Amino acid sequence: MKAVRLRVALTSALAVFLTAATGQALAGAQDGHATAGGVEAKFEYCTTCHGASAQGFRGFFAMPRLAGQQPQYIENQLRAFLERRRVNPVMANVAHGITPDMIPALAARLSALNPPPVGGAPGGDVALGKEIFAHGLPDQNVPACSACHGPDAKGQREIPRIAGQLYWYMVGTLSIWSSERGQGGRPDISWIMRPTVANLTRKQVEALAEYVSALR
Amino acid sequence: MKHFRMQMAVLAISLATAAPLLAEDLQIRNCTWCHGSSAQGYSVAPRLAGQRVDYLANQLEAFSTHKRDEFLLSTKYMWNATAHLDPSTARHLAVYFSALRPEPAKDGDIKLAAEGKIIFENGVPNENIAACQACHGPEAQGVREIPRLGGLSYNYLKRRLEDWSQGRDTSGTPMPHVARSLSPNQISALASYMSFVEGASSEK
Numbered sequence: 001m002k003a004v005r006l007r008v009a010l011t012s013a014l015a016v017f018l019t020a021a022t023g024q025a026l027a028g029a030q031d032g033h034a035t036a037g038g039v040e041a042k043f044e045y046c047t048t049c050h051g052a053s054a055q056g057f058r059g060f061f062a063m064p065r066l067a068g069q070q071p072q073y074i075e076n077q078l079r080a081f082l083e084r085r086r087v088n089p090v091m092a093n094v095a096h097g098i099t100p101d102m103i104p105a106l107a108a109r110l111s112a113l114n115p116p117p118v119g120g121a122p123g124g125d126v127a128l129g130k131e132i133f134a135h136g137l138p139d140q141n142v143p144a145c146s147a148c149h150g151p152d153a154k155g156q157r158e159i160p161r162i163a164g165q166l167y168w169y170m171v172g173t174l175s176i177w178s179s180e181r182g183q184g185g186r187p188d189i190s191w192i193m194r195p196t197v198a199n200l201t202r203k204q205v206e207a208l209a210e211y212v213s214a215l216r
Numbered sequence: 217m218k219h220f221r222m223q224m225a226v227l228a229i230s231l232a233t234a235a236p237l238l239a240e241d242l243q244i245r246n247c248t249w250c251h252g253s254s255a256q257g258y259s260v261a262p263r264l265a266g267q268r269v270d271y272l273a274n275q276l277e278a279f280s281t282h283k284r285d286e287f288l289l290s291t292k293y294m295w296n297a298t299a300h301l302d303p304s305t306a307r308h309l310a311v312y313f314s315a316l317r318p319e320p321a322k323d324g325d326i327k328l329a330a331e332g333k334i335i336f337e338n339g340v341p342n343e344n345i346a347a348c349q350a351c352h353g354p355e356a357q358g359v360r361e362i363p364r365l366g367g368l369s370y371n372y373l374k375r376r377l378e379d380w381s382q383g384r385d386t387s388g389t390p391m392p393h394v395a396r397s398l399s400p401n402q403i404s405a406l407a408s409y410m411s412f413v414e415g416a417s418s419e420k
Contacts, residue, residue, distance in 0.1 A: 041344055042344065044344065044393075045341075045344035045346070047393075048344075048346040048390055048393055048394055049346050049347075049350050049351070049390075051390075052389065052390070052393075057351075057390070059350050059351030059352070059359075059362060060349065060350065060351055060352060060353035060354075060357075060358075060359050060362065061350055061351075063350065089338070090337075090338065090339070090347045090349070090350055093338045093339065093341050093347070094339070094341045095341075096341055097341025097342045097344070098341075
């Protein structure tokens with residue numbers, strides 16, 4: 001009797017397993033047919049350039065870390081590429097290949113990742129970077145980064161996480177801020193950074209990048 | 217005879233050098249034997265002239281440690297050629313070849329070049345194909361350990377993309393990932409386009 005009961009249990013467990021496996025295989029086949037359409041395929045596409053764990057990658061251009069990024073920031077930037085509020089021909093094309101209904105799942109997938117920072121910064125004035133981040137430079141009208149990006153630099157809503165961001169991306173994006181972002185006359189949250197980036201010297205930008213690029 | 221040549225090659229490369237290398241040095245001649253006397257590439261051996269210093273040094277190391285493992289050409293030739301190569305000589309070799317002026321091979325199918333240029337510059341977002349220029353630069357000039365691709369020979373470029381897309385070379389990131397989305401036609405188009413890119417400047 002015991003043996004029979006066990007066999008029934010095993011058989012039904014196997015049946016459940018097989019049903020689940022077949023279901024998965026079918027779903028997989030359908031996804032496969034939709035090729036580039038699926039969210040998972042699109043996620044893999046992001047990681048082609050942004051790194052296997054979306055940790056960022058320094059190619060000819062520095063491709064930013066997306067891991068742990070605020071979902072609203074990712075969504076707003078994808079829209080900004082499409083609307084040319086943010087000028088980046090490669091990313092404008094990429095954004096055209098992402099349907100709006102995919103964005104929440106994609107953003108959630110990326111924001112859930114937590115690889116360690118890429119590192120590799122040249123070794124600048126970390127203390128200065130930390131000071132600017134935490135307290136700003138009152139004499140230069142530079143507010144503390146932490147006021148908006150948070151004391152842990154994780155960002156909030158449309159304000160990006162900058163903790164662990166690539167050194168070269170940070171230096172690059174702060175250097176061309178006002179000619180890349182907030183273009184086309186549409187209101188853009190990036191405008192808030194304009195006076196700040198104008199008031200920072202190159203040396204201060206490098207120090208900041210040095211500091212935030214190592215934050216976890 | 218073959219054996220003797222191999223021994224000479226190993227001997228040549230194992231003589232460590234402290235000074236910059238010259239064209240007539242044995243270590244250079246050992247490379248140019250296959251890669252061409254002005255290192256513009258010959259047959260299956262790619263052009264080395266004008267290639268990025270860090271890339272060349274990095275690849276020599278990858279061959280000698282067998283990290284770069286695509287079948288036949290690297291396992292048969294480059295593993296042996298770098299078997300006794302010390303890092304300092306590898307660096308000197310890299311410096312020597314990167315300083316030579318590269319000439320574009322221009323041996324791809326010109327009819328496919330326009331399609332290749334589009335893929336190179338924009339990728340194919342709907343097919344999840346990345347834009348090559350993001351890493352290799354808008355003029356395919358490369359930077360640091362990322363190779364210059366402009367003007368390399370059609371056959372070499374095509375073979376490398378096939379190696380990655382078909383899983384024959386597992387070394388390095390992200391190329392095995394990048395190449396797997398490319399169709400054979402897209403590979404031909406890309407290789408054709410790149411073979412015509414001049415980008416002669418050795419500046420980054």
